Amino acid sequence: MPLRVRLLITLTILSAVAATVLAARQPSHSWPQFGLLLVAVLLSSGLKVQLPKGDGSMSLNFPFILLAIMQLSPLQAIILAALSVVVLGRIKVKKFFTLVQTTFNVANSMCATAAASATYAFQIRHHGPPAPALAIAALVYFFCSTATVAMVIAWCKAERAIPFWRAEFPWYLPFYIVGAALAAIAQHVTANFGWATSLLLIPMVYTVYRSYQGQMNRIKEREQHYEQTEALHLRTIEGLAMAIEAKDQNTHDHLFRVRSYVNEIGVALQLSKLEMKALQTAAFLHDIGKLAVPEHILNKPGKLTPEEFEKVKIHPVVGAEILERVRFPYPVVPIVRSHHEWWNGTGYPDGLKGEDIPIGARILTVVDCFDALASDRPYRKSLPPDEAMAIVKKMAGIQFDPGVVAVLEQRYTLLKQQADTEHERNFIPLNTDIEVWRGEAPGAGFERSDDDLQTLSLSDNSDTAELDQTAAFASLNLIAAASQEAQTLYEMSQGLGGSLSLKETISVMASRMRRLIPFDCCALYLPAGETLVAQHIDGECAKSFAAEPIPMGEGISGWVAQSGKAILNGNATVEPTYRGKAGEPGELRSALSIPLYNLQRQLLGVLTLYAIEAESFSRDHLRILQAMESKLSLSLQNAIQFKRAEKDAETDFLTNLPNARRLFLQLESELERCRTVGQDLAVIVCDLNAFKEVNDRRGHLAGNMLLSSIADGFRRGCTNVDTVARMGGDEFVFLLPTMSAEGSEARLREIAETVTQVAHTLGFDTRVSASLGAAFYPADGESAEELLALADRRMYLDKQAHYKTLEGTTSEHRGKAFAA
Incomplete structure (x- = not known):
């Protein structure tokens, strides 16, 4: 346990003792009433809300502590709080607290109760209204109780306390406010019907508990989804690292050691969570751009020529461009692009200098160099760690950030040992030096050897010249075909592996297959329930197919999907979606179809090739297509998953509208289109009035509805052609192409009426309305920032006018606000 944590715990315990001594000087109130509140606390002790992260939980006995503050003496309230914490530590816990943890939690609750009690008493003595006094006391209790807990947890995790508190605790503030309201209601009931009626607070607290528990469960589900997505990212990153290893035989050891180094140095430099994730990812992927550098340069056992070095220098830019398409939720791309920049500005590719270089890149470039010096390379042996560190230190202030070098110098010996140990324990390198002995011969047999050809030629001397010529041409054709097939498969693997776009993947697949298999139309069907849906149909005869789903088991593609077997030279006209007529030019007469499977051997789709000629496909074509199947399936699966993840990342989970990220992309795209065709564009910002009152009065579930x-x-x-997106909270943004200021009044009224009608239909307060502001391209600006800023200002003018006139805002007033 860190020293500052011990000091904080000691200070909290001493403060609790002092607060108890001071509180004991004041006279106590009714002890039977104290006993009743204690019973209420015990009955509500099982009502806990789990924190979305970690093992912590929040108790719902807070309203009873507030009641004790209002109805009992400070000492009685402190005792009640202490006893409640002791009981909470024994009910519904995964493991019992240690003595230190229990003592700290009790002391922390006592200090928070004492502070809240003193705050409430001070305001009442100065004739403050009870309701505001209670609300302020609740806030004091919240901040006092959560601040010390946040510091202890954050310091134990070597994190900063304030960012940790902001990330974990603010969403519990509404409960404390609601708890204060419940306590105020109970106090009012007690004043009129006696203190025994305080037990009526239990069902109200239970109702709040169920509502809040539902919200926490949803948060938990989102957290789990995020963790699963993050785990998928990590597995993808490790797969990419393996791909780099296959390209550069020295990379895999280097990558895992570098990742171990940057973890420790990032913690020492107190990087944020997002910065740490970006740094860890970049440690794996910073050399992914080497996939664009030929192997003979990467593995050259000597110095590089200037031309070869120019080729090597492209890898940070290529790596950044590759990772830009992945759209990581943390800044990986700047680190990868800048990990060869120098502190003095003489690095590449952008010549960044000093602190203009991202901190992750500054850490990575120091560690990258140190590990490269301390590792074997094709052109030299490794240096001892001390010599490698001396070289790195010599370049501090020139190539490297002096602060990062200083941290590495303090720890490099321990870090190298730790990195080597973790690498040996956790990483199994890609094994390409393998041989397979089973299998006597391939299905098509072996190619004839030179001896076989010689024996055959000598068996018939009369036809020697003709046989030699025929054999020569056959050999050349076989070699050419094999070479073309290998080259096409290689190019297809490269083309498919470099794309995460579903449309691009299918296009690359079709263009590469056409070199080896003659077809007139290519179709890819994906399963959707009990049907197949055409995801892509390409070729001269594509118009012969209707855009309708194919039931499983029907037609060629439906039968292949259901049976899991391929079809060679099937009758293309039996396809349910085929609309061609017999005897017409371009009538399809044959089809070649295979099923595609994902890694779990579940049906991913069906690939069907159609041809005009009858019996157009051979068994060799089927073999080639089946050889491609695993590569096609894997690329399609990645593209489909990426498309789904990309859609989720750009969609607001509550409304299913585009979120702010997607809005900005769409706005830039619309502006570019409008510049090209010379059209107008309206940007309308809509903010709801009185929405906070809905949340306060009806709850967040009602607000979400x-x-x-x-x-x-x-x-x-x-x-x-219109776009509506949710910017966040109760704010929406509309993008309306071809609309100018003159024609916008009717649409603005329609938007405002939609809000009013929905609120009325749902039975909400009629004061729920819309404040609107509009800006127009090109009259009001030409950039996305200008239009959004101006529309936002006009919306606030409309909102001010609304609140000045309360509910008397008319369409005419609103129109004036738009024109301001």
């Missing part, structure tokens, strides 16, 4: 219903209304009111 209102937002979702309004989003549905906005969606129904949009055309197929």
